[in-house]
Amino acid sequence: MKRALLAICTLMLVTGGCSHKSKPQPASIQPIANGTAIVESSGGKQIGYIGMPLDQPVVVQVNGASGSGVAGAAVNFSGPTGVTFTPASALTDSSGQVTSTVSLGQQAGRYKIVASTPDASGKKLELPLDEIALGYQQTLGAQLNGQYCIRCHDPESTPLRVSNMDNLSVKPHPFTEGDTLNKISDADLIAIISHGGPALNKSAEMPPWGYTLSKSDIAALVSYIRAVADPPYESGGLVYAQK
Secondary structure (H helix, E strand, C coil), X not given: CHHHHHHHHHHHHHHCCCCCCCCCCCCCCCCCCCXXXXXXXXXXXXXXXXXXECCCCEEEEXXXXXXXXXXXXXXXXXXXXXXXXXXXXXXXXXXXXXXEEEECCCCCEEEEEEEEEECCCCCEEEEEEEEEEECHHHHXXXXXXXXXXXXXXXXXXXXXXXXXXXXXXXXXXXXXXXXXXXXXXXXXXXXXXXXXXXXXCCCCCCCCCCCCCCHHHHHHHHHHHHHHCECCCCCCCCCCCCC
């Protein structure tokens, strides 16, 4: 009996009866119209967290030669490994726009995502967008920034927070201001956060936080400042001697 069952299963494997059929691939979205440009409406340069959706969806618009939105154009989203899009492809709506929820990958850092659409000739028009994923230390820095720093270092007021920047005689640098902060070493950033502005001959309106924040807290703040800098901060890294 066992031999008979073995023979039947062997026959089914040979003839394909026991094989697993591959899942059918979804058909690609076919455009019913084409544009001449793809532009960002909103959602670029967001600061998010590893493995989590961005706070705001990414919205792109396909425009025609006249500059107005084109309905029915196909838009596809792509990005590094681990990034997901919902939806990953869609046709533009009546305003020429497509909205996608983006979740970043499991690695901290900057992610370049791309929205693309074909023009009438089939050429792919691409729109690159940068997003930032914060790791554990940088997330702690973001929380400390929200608790202690943002009221003076962010010029924008919100319903939950009124900016104090306009009340200061020397305007603090926003933490995204990479043109200035990227030129300051980690050691000097730690010194000015710990001991206040006078530590680097800066304004005394920058108070010392070394009695409030631990060394690890201050290191997390520096890591956050480096992560959100625009243009991006580039660490020196190792330099290898050439042969």
